[in-house]
Amino acid sequence: MSQKQDKNNLRDKDLMEEIAALCKRRGFVFSSSEIYGGFSAVYDYGPYGAELANNIKSAWWKAMVQENENIVGLDSSIFMHPKVWEASGHISGFSDPLAECKKCHTRVRVDHLLEEAGVFADEKMSEEEINKLLKENREKLKCPKCGDSDFSEAKEFNLLVQSNLGNFTGDWSKNPVYLRGETCQGIYVNFKNVLDSTRVKVPFGIAQIGKAFRNEITARQFIFRKREFEQMEMQFFVHSDEAMKSYEEWRERRWQFYIDLGIKKENLRWHKHENLVFYAKAAWDIEYKFPFGFKELEGVHYRADYDLKQHSKFSDKDLSYRDPQTNEKYIPHIVETSVGVDRTFLAVITDAITKEKLEDGSERTVMKFPKNLAPIKAAIFPLLKNKPELVKKAREIYENLKSQYMCEFDDNGNIGKRYRRQDEIGTPYCITVDFETLKDGTVTVRDRDTMKQERVKAEGLKTWLSEKLNS
Ligand code: ATP
Numbered sequence: 001m002s003q004k005q006d007k008n009n010l011r012d013k014d015l016m017e018e019i020a021a022l023c024k025r026r027g028f029v030f031s032s033s034e035i036y037g038g039f040s041a042v043y044d045y046g047p048y049g050a051e052l053a054n055n056i057k058s059a060w061w062k063a064m065v066q067e068n069e070n071i072v073g074l075d076s077s078i079f080m081h082p083k084v085w086e087a088s089g090h091i092s093g094f095s096d097p098l099a100e101c102k103k104c105h106t107r108v109r110v111d112h113l114l115e116e117a118g119v120f121a122d123e124k125m126s127e128e129e130i131n132k133l134l135k136e137n138r139e140k141l142k143c144p145k146c147g148d149s150d151f152s153e154a155k156e157f158n159l160l161v162q163s164n165l166g167n168f169t170g171d172w173s174k175n176p177v178y179l180r181g182e183t184c185q186g187i188y189v190n191f192k193n194v195l196d197s198t199r200v201k202v203p204f205g206i207a208q209i210g211k212a213f214r215n216e217i218t219a220r221q222f223i224f225r226k227r228e229f230e231q232m233e234m235q236f237f238v239h240s241d242e243a244m245k246s247y248e249e250w251r252e253r254r255w256q257f258y259i260d261l262g263i264k265k266e267n268l269r270w271h272k273h274e275n276l277v278f279y280a281k282a283a284w285d286i287e288y289k290f291p292f293g294f295k296e297l298e299g300v301h302y303r304a305d306y307d308l309k310q311h312s313k314f315s316d317k318d319l320s321y322r323d324p325q326t327n328e329k330y331i332p333h334i335v336e337t338s339v340g341v342d343r344t345f346l347a348v349i350t351d352a353i354t355k356e357k358l359e360d361g362s363e364r365t366v367m368k369f370p371k372n373l374a375p376i377k378a379a380i381f382p383l384l385k386n387k388p389e390l391v392k393k394a395r396e397i398y399e400n401l402k403s404q405y406m407c408e409f410d411d412n413g414n415i416g417k418r419y420r421r422q423d424e425i426g427t428p429y430c431i432t433v434d435f436e437t438l439k440d441g442t443v444t445v446r447d448r449d450t451m452k453q454e455r456v457k458a459e460g461l462k463t464w465l466s467e468k469l470n471s
Pocket of ligand 1: 184204214216223224225226227229230232296297299338339340341342343
């Protein structure tokens with residue numbers, strides 16, 4: 001039997017380091033281009049990380065698209081017409097004021113700097129007002145790198161990442177193309193296409209999962225803030241009279257999504273935006289308790305008719321909707337739910353990582369992933385690798401199960417070591433073929449969480465596993 005987990009005894013910093021180290025050691029997350037020294041705030045998902053990220057995306061897609069008759073999927077391009085970003089306000093407004101630490105020259109986002117100092121900066125503040133605030137709170141500021149509080153004045157810095165796509169003249173500063181800074185713009189510009197090509201009627205939603213790019217200044221907190229990241233966004237188009245009700249429904253449903261996903265309730269909370277951007281009517285974030293504190297996981301925002309109006313104006317196309325029953329013509333309002341795959345990944349890992357002291361005094365690290373998110377569902381071992389009858393039977397079982405689930409065959413090292421390896425990547429079941437198997441056709445199945453073992457008929461393993469994984 002295991003003792004009570006002691007994860008909570010780890011200091012927050014230790015927990016973050018433990019997670020990052022395990023993610024690297026066990027092939028979940030690597031620094032990008034590591035052999036060249038890495039590339040700041042860009043990360044790669046390794047073999048188990050890719051599985052986990054895919055499982056997260058599938059769970060979201062199922063909850064948002066598959067299970068909702070009135071939500072359809074989309075996969076729009078990363079490159080878009082540059083005018084999209086003018087219409088969206090990203091070219092003029094998607095900038096964060098930065099201040100530079102005079103001692104170590106680290107550039108820090110001013111809103112983060114002030115937030116850490118317990119001072120609130122309104123998004124609508126001018127550069128002048130921000131600088132006044134910085135000056136007034138000077139002694140409270142703290143550089144995240146060196147701890148100093150002497151900062152330069154704040155300057156605006158655009159977050160959109162530029163590209164030279166399709167520009168053959170060489171001077172691409174004049175007509176820059178951008179890598180999308182958020183996926184939802186692809187949804188807005190396809191609103192009419194979806195309306196004209198499918199049978200959707202307002203209220204309906206369009207959902208998509210895709211990469212987004214931002215020139216983030218503060219490159220820290222592991223995969224929480226990446227420069228290339230992935231978003232899962234759903235835009236729900238609704239009549240203005242119904243919008244607030246729909247907004248409240250979506251707030252509830254998105255909260256429930258995380259509970260259903262298996263995230264611990266005590267690690268989630270709501271955060272209300274008090275100072276809204278001028279067009280928004282309501283904005284709440286779901287925050288998760290990451291090792292560095294409660295931070296935004298998902299935004300659920302009521303954006304009114306701003307987005308479609310802007311794109312109507314900039315494209316000169318009518319993006320209004322005519323109700324087939326009432327004949328009313330209007331620009332639908334939008335309720336948006338927006339979450340990052342990477343932040344969900346980090347939340348799932350933070351929730352799952354557990355250290356346990358065992359009865360024999362040893363320790364194990366186990367990822368208690370919800371079963372549907374576990375990268376590998378079952379590992380199949382022959383007890384001994386030099387006994388061909390055991391290896392043959394174990395291979396047979398592996399071949400049979402792999403068509404249905406991500407499985408792993410492992411004959412390396414003693415069984416205890418193989419269990420530890422699977423614990424660290426969160427595999428719910430380890431199946432061992434031993435000498436008894438050859439006699440009575442049963443295998444040993446060991447449960448990740450309880451470490452209890454039971455004998456199961458090899459013949460019925462597929463059904464047994466399905467029942468267990470879906471329970
Ligand atoms: P923050 O204030 O933390 O920078 P944001 O308010 O700019 O986040 P949104 O523009 O609302 O974020 O993006 C929606 C979601 O996309 C966020 O809730 C988050 O999960 C994810 N996201 C945003 N920026 C990043 C990033 N740099 N790295 C990873 N995920 C991100």
